[in-house]
Amino acid sequence: MTYTLVLVRHGESDWNAKNLFTGWVDVDLTDKGRAEGVRAGEQLKEAGILPDIVHTSLLRRAITTANLSLDAADRHWIPVKRDWRLNERHYGALQGKDKKQTLEQFGEEQFMLWRRSYDVPPPPIELDDEFSQHGDPRYAGLGDAMPATECLKDVVTRLMPYWETVIQNDLADGLTVMVAAHGNSLRALVKTLDGISDDDIAGLNIPTGMPLVYELDESFKPVTPGGRYLDPEAARAAAEAVANQGR
């Protein structure tokens, strides 16, 4: 008995295209991002992998990607669960900043520490910053859990309760589960699934709009480490492009 988990990072967003740090800022998809969402659903349909339930973050780019891909796979009718714990990593004071300019201003080492180290968060965002989510009604219930910045370790910590209870319960019920989320929330999940070290996770990048399929055993461990992309070559090239952002 194995469980099937499908991870999809949202398609290209407006701020991916502009090379801006995004985090919790609720930007939309580009036309290319929408096409990626549709293509992801077509790939799932072609592979005969049909989600029974979808989990998304509270951000438009993941929600729209899920809708587009499920529509293309004729699975637009399945139940949906949404949770802030699947949100992108909060990028603190870097939200809204240009990646290339940040690299030039702070240098390669600091830029990569903020972007890909496991436990160094960017400086916190001010409450009155134009890109702060302070006061956003969708986060009204969070109280002290509302972040002002996060490193990947913080994302692992806030994601785990959702993975270990809500998602694992759906898998244990025999449902094929799709998770539509973000580059860094999916890196946090993949780190946990594959037991990737704090150092090695720096080298893992998730491409936009490419279904990554895991078969999991009864203890929710991958049968094949790393899972499989339905289009491995395109995924490799797109992950490389993510790694090189800012250059």
Ligand SMILES: O=C(O)[C@@H](CO)OP(=O)(O)O
């Ligand atoms: O800006 C962000 O929120 C993320 C994902 O787009 O960027 P990065 O890949 O640099 O962590």
